[in-house]
Amino acid sequence: MTPNAEDFVLRLYVAGQTPKCMRAFANLKRICEQYLTDRYRIEMIDLMKDPALARGDQILAVPTLVRRMPEPVKKIIGDLSNTQRVLAGLEVSLGTA
Amino acid sequence: MQHSQPTPARGRAIRKAPTGVQGLDEITDGGLPLGRPTLICGGAGSGKTLLATSFLVYGAEKFGEPGVLMTFEENGEEIASDVASLGFDLPGLVAAGKLFIDYVRIERSEIEETGEYDLEGLFVRLDHAIRATGAKRVVLDTIESLFSGLDNANILRAELRRLFRWLKDKGLTAVITAERGEGTLTRQGLEEYVSDAVILLDHRVSEQVSTRRLRVVKYRGSHHGTNEYPFLIDRNGLTVLPVTSLGLKHEASDERISSGVRELDQMLGGRGYFRGSTVLVSGTAGTGKTSLAAHFVDAACRRGERVLYFLFEESAHQLVRNMRSIGIDLQPWIDTGVLQFRAERPSRAGLESHLASIYQEVRDFRPSVTVVDAVTNLLNVGSQHDVGAMLMRVIDYLKVSGVTGLFSSLTSANSSYEETEAGISSLMDTWIVLTIDEIDRERQRTLRILKSRGMAHSNRVHEFALTDSGLRITDGRMTS
Numbered sequence: 001m002t003p004n005a006e007d008f009v010l011r012l013y014v015a016g017q018t019p020k021c022m023r024a025f026a027n028l029k030r031i032c033e034q035y036l037t038d039r040y041r042i043e044m045i046d047l048m049k050d051p052a053l054a055r056g057d058q059i060l061a062v063p064t065l066v067r068r069m070p071e072p073v074k075k076i077i078g079d080l081s082n083t084q085r086v087l088a089g090l091e092v093s094l095g096t097a
Numbered sequence: 098m099q100h101s102q103p104t105p106a107r108g109r110a111i112r113k114a115p116t117g118v119q120g121l122d123e124i125t126d127g128g129l130p131l132g133r134p135t136l137i138c139g140g141a142g143s144g145k146t147l148l149a150t151s152f153l154v155y156g157a158e159k160f161g162e163p164g165v166l167m168t169f170e171e172n173g174e175e176i177a178s179d180v181a182s183l184g185f186d187l188p189g190l191v192a193a194g195k196l197f198i199d200y201v202r203i204e205r206s207e208i209e210e211t212g213e214y215d216l217e218g219l220f221v222r223l224d225h226a227i228r229a230t231g232a233k234r235v236v237l238d239t240i241e242s243l244f245s246g247l248d249n250a251n252i253l254r255a256e257l258r259r260l261f262r263w264l265k266d267k268g269l270t271a272v273i274t275a276e277r278g279e280g281t282l283t284r285q286g287l288e289e290y291v292s293d294a295v296i297l298l299d300h301r302v303s304e305q306v307s308t309r310r311l312r313v314v315k316y317r318g319s320h321h322g323t324n325e326y327p328f329l330i331d332r333n334g335l336t337v338l339p340v341t342s343l344g345l346k347h348e349a350s351d352e353r354i355s356s357g358v359r360e361l362d363q364m365l366g367g368r369g370y371f372r373g374s375t376v377l378v379s380g381t382a383g384t385g386k387t388s389l390a391a392h393f394v395d396a397a398c399r400r401g402e403r404v405l406y407f408l409f410e411e412s413a414h415q416l417v418r419n420m421r422s423i424g425i426d427l428q429p430w431i432d433t434g435v436l437q438f439r440a441e442r443p444s445r446a447g448l449e450s451h452l453a454s455i456y457q458e459v460r461d462f463r464p465s466v467t468v469v470d471a472v473t474n475l476l477n478v479g480s481q482h483d484v485g486a487m488l489m490r491v492i493d494y495l496k497v498s499g500v501t502g503l504f505s506s507l508t509s510a511n512s513s514y515e516e517t518e519a520g521i522s523s524l525m526d527t528w529i530v531l532t533i534d535e536i537d538r539e540r541q542r543t544l545r546i547l548k549s550r551g552m553a554h555s556n557r558v559h560e561f562a563l564t565d566s567g568l569r570i571t572d573g574r575m576t577s
Contacts, residue, residue, distance in 0.1 A: 015217040024212075047218060051225040054218050058202050061247070062217035077247075078212035089209030 008032075008040040008090065009069035013054070015047045015062045020079050024063035027080035035092055065089075111318045114162070114234070114270040117155025118148065119460075120337030124313060124322040129294060134261050134271040136291040138283045139298030144309060144330055145274040146171075147180060148298065149236040151335050152272055154185045156234045157195035162270075164234035165226040166198045169242035173198040183334045197226040203246030210248050216256040220263065227269070235264060235271040241285050261290050282314065293317050299325070311337055327487065329453035336453050338490050349373070349551070354400075354466075354501060357392030360570035361544070364559065366552035370527060372465075373499045374550075375492050377472075377522055379506035380531030385542060385561070386505040388568050389531070390468050391420045391427065393503055397466040398430040405464040406438045407455060409474035413438035424566040437462060451475055452487045456494055464500060472504040472521065485521065492524050526550045544570060 012028060014021035025044065032040045047054050047062065057066050061077040067090055076089040113127035122128050129135045129152070139145050153164035168176055176198070177187040190196035199222055226232065240260075243253055264271045273291055275283035282288045288295055295315040301308050310325040328337040353368040362369040370376055376393075378386045394404050408416060416438070417427050430436035439458055441451065452475070459467055476484050495502045506521065522528050527549040534541045545558045561570040 013218065015221060020213050020215070027212075047221040051221045054222045054225070055199060058204075059218035059222075060201060060203065060216060060243075061214040061219075062221075063214060064218065073207060074209070075207055076209040076211060078210050078214045081212035085209060085211040089211070 007069060008036055008067065008092075009043075010040060010090075011043045011045060011057070011066045011068055013045050013047060013057070013059045013062060013064045013066065021063050023079045023081065024065070027083075027086070028065060031080070031083055031086055035087060067091075113319075114156070115160060116152045117159050118151050118335050118337060119333075119457075120326065120328070121311070121335075124311075124326060124337060125294075125316065126320050129270055129272070130317070130319070131270055132265065132268040133293040134264055134273055134291045135294040135296065136273050136275060136283070136288060137296045137298065138275045138277050138288075140277045140300065143277075143298040143300045144328070144335065145298055146176065146238050147183065147330060147335055148296075149238050149272045149274050150176065150180050150185065150187075151183075153196060153234055153236055154180075154187070154190065157190050162233035163195045163230040164197075164236065165223065165230060165232045166196065166236045166238065167201060167223060167226070167240075168198065168238050169201050169203070170239055172200040172202075182332065183330070184332060185334070194230055197230045197232065199223075199226050203242065205246050208246070214249075214252065216243075216253075216260070219256075220260065227267070233268075233270060235269045236274070237271065238274045239276060240273055241275050241283065241287065244285055257287070258290050294319075327453070329450055331450075331453075333457055336457060338453055338456060338487070350499065355393075355396045356389075357394070357396035358389070358568055358570065360559075361389075364546060364555035364570075365527070365549055366554055368552075370501060370549075371551060372501055373496055374526035375495065375502040375504065375524065376527040376529065377504050377506055377525040378529045378531065379508050379522075381508050381510050381533065384531035384533045385563055385568060386507070386531060387416065387470055388420070388423055388425075388563055389529070390470055390503055390505055391416075391423075391425045392568060394427065394436060394466065394468060395425050395430070397501075398427075398435050401435065402465040403462065404430070404436045404466045404468070405458055405462050406436065406468045406470065407458075408438060408440050408468075408470045409442070410471065412440050422565065423563050423568065437464075452491050455491050459494065459498065459500060463498075466501050466503070467495060468503045468505070470505045471507045473507040485524075488521060489524055522547075 010028070012025060014024065028042065032042065045053055047059065063077070063079060065076040065080060067074040074089055074091065076086055080086050112131040113125070113129065114131045115122050115128035137145050137148055150166065153166055156162040156164050180187060187196060187198065191198060201219070223235070227235065240257065244250060247253060273287065275285070275287045278284035282295060282297065294317065297312045297314050299310045309328050309330065311328050312325045313321045313323065326337050328335060350372040352372040353370065354372050355362050355369040356365065378389055380386050394406060397404050417431070420427055427436060431438070455469065472488065492502065504525070528547040530545050530547055532543045542561050542563070543558050544561050546554045559570050559572060561568055
């Protein structure tokens with residue numbers, strides 16, 4: 001898939017396979033499939049394996065979802081259990097979905 | 098439990114990490130609790146960041162303990178430039194691998210919260226920084242900022258509790274700074290979590306004179322001074338002025354040194370002042386206080402001893418010129434470096450600054466004689482009570498260092514010397530009063546020893562003259 005300007009490039013920071021992190025990934029996957037079909041890409045970063053990466057994106061809380069594209073950068077922290085808030089945080093307008 | 102060195106008198110004396118901050122290690126009996134967190138709280142601009150940074154810099158430079166500075170309010174460059182004026186080279190320490198600075202920025206506007214989270218990211222970053230440098234010391238400045246960046250206070254509190262325990266488990270000596278709250282030590286009640294040691298900083302400005310004070314509010318398991326100690330921030334870093342007399346540890350010397358005036362030595366039990374004692378010379382303007390000091394200085398320099406002379410009323414040049422008129426030439430001593438002058442305007446700095454600078458100069462120059470001319474100039478920059486307390490610290494410091502101190506005191510013409518010297522004279526070992534009177538159109542000068550501890554001394558009023566070969570005491574009047 002070749003990314004274009006409309007695409008969502010998302011990065012999910014986790015720290016090991018904790019229930020919270022697993023839940024966040026499952027929630028994210030579900031929301032993306034439903035509302036951003038074919039318009040998203042998810043990168044997973046496990047800070048337990050790559051601790052140095054936490055500084056770059058100013059990660060503090062885990063899990064943190066970073067919307068790298070489209071700009072500006074947005075962050076959503078937590079297990080992403082509230083779909084409406086995730087969509088609001090990602091600035092996905094439901095009308096155009 | 099870590100095995101600690103057996104200490105004879107106290108069985109469970111806790112181990113300390115020295116801060117390297119002048120004075121603070123004396124107050125805390127050795128430093129901050131080793132391997133435990135310490136809370137430093139105070140209002141904005143009270144010096145929290147500077148104190149915390151000093152702890153890291155000295156740790157890395159003097160004690161071979163690398164450190165991590167996790168900063169939440171200013172970035173690394175800002176902090177580096179803030180402390181550069183204290184002579185701290187943060188970029189240099191970072192480059193040498195002795196310091197790791199991580200700036201944690203929380204932009205509330207770009208963060209949405211949904212569901213459960215923890216602060217594992219913070220732990221990961223801290224852990225990474227600690228491993229990268231082999232850190233033994235950690236500073237979190239000011240971690241409370243998290244509360245304005247994140248909504249869920251319950252999670253934050255639980256995570257901070259976990260963080261402090263984590264630091265303790267790792268055996269790190271940590272400093273956590275926090276803003277002072279209304280009626281509480283910190284805004285977020287961090288004192289509940291960090292209970293081993295709490296230091297409170299305070300910065301007040303009254304009558305345009307700024308004073309900084311430090312107090313150890315709490316120190317579990319350790320003896321510590323409980324007073325408010327003034328401290329100073331200048332090019333030498335941070336200096337806390339302790340009351341060293343807590344234990345009156347200095348030993349009184351039996352050695353005697355000449356006042357520089359033979360007759361006066363005779364009056365002082367035949368042998369002059371005690372070494373390491375303090376001498377007060379008071380009198381109205383023009384009575385010869387500085388001349389008496391100059392004799393003392395000259396005599397010390399002749400013995401090859403170093404002399405540090407603080408003067409507030411005139412320049413060193415002026416003083417040297419004036420003393421030549423009574424046959425004392427101090428210039429050669431200046432040239433060879435045994436005599437150093439520090440001329441300062443009393444109004445330019447606060448009381449703390451003056452006394453701290455006396456303290457620092459004495460520490461650095463290590464004189465055997467110090468003159469403060471005139472100590473009354475300091476009265477104008479602080480209340481009588483403050484001056485007394487501060488002076489006591491300086492005198493204690495001189496005594497502990499074995500330095501003989503001569504303080505001149507200007508008595509105002511329309512008040513008695515008892516009034517001017519209230520609070521000062523009791524600190525002095527020897528008190529000499531000079532007077533000048535106009536009698537039969539002739540100036541008559543007198544000298545009297547009001548007290549001199551530990552020696553038999555003259556109780557008479559002696560006349561003296563300032564001649565071109567110095568101060569000459571005559572035994573004119575026999576009664577007092």
